[in-house]
Amino acid sequence: MPHHLMNLRHVPDDEADEIRALFEEHGVPYYETPPSRWGISMGGFWVHDNDEAARARALLEQYQLQRLHDQRKAYEERQARGESVGVAAMIRRHPLRTFAALIAIVVIVGVSLLPFVRLG
Structure with a gap:
């Protein structure tokens, strides 16, 4: 086996x-x-x-x-x-990329929650 x-x-x-x-x-x-x-x-x-x-x-x-x-x-x-590979180090090394990723996350969460917000 x-x-x-x-x-x-x-x-x-x-x-x-x-x-x-x-x-x-x-x-x-x-x-x-x-x-x-x-x-x-x-x-x-x-x-x-x-x-x-x-x-x-x-x-x-x-x-x-x-x-x-x-x-x-x-x-x-x-x-x-x-x-280091922490969040603060990533923000210091790649501020534009980190900011763009944060904006993308906010947009995705907003679009995902939009139907539920409109119900209320």
Whole structure:
């Protein structure tokens, strides 16, 4: 019976590539199904054998802990350099684009709520 190891929905390409390399480096016989464009099927990495599933899950757990550590360190380094990715930083870096997006949001919300406002 197949064992689902990891969902591929919203997984960055570099992470999926690293996991493929990890499985191939350790000789894990896996197969992959892609996520659907419409979000109906999740896609993922799969194995058939129970023992291989346990080994692959252990490898994935180690990999994900290391990736978490690396990504957190990279984020903290960006924060230290002043390259934050918060709302205030986006407004400072791209004020016109942010203002245009805000106007678009207000227009969309206004058009969406217009029928309800007219009922009252």
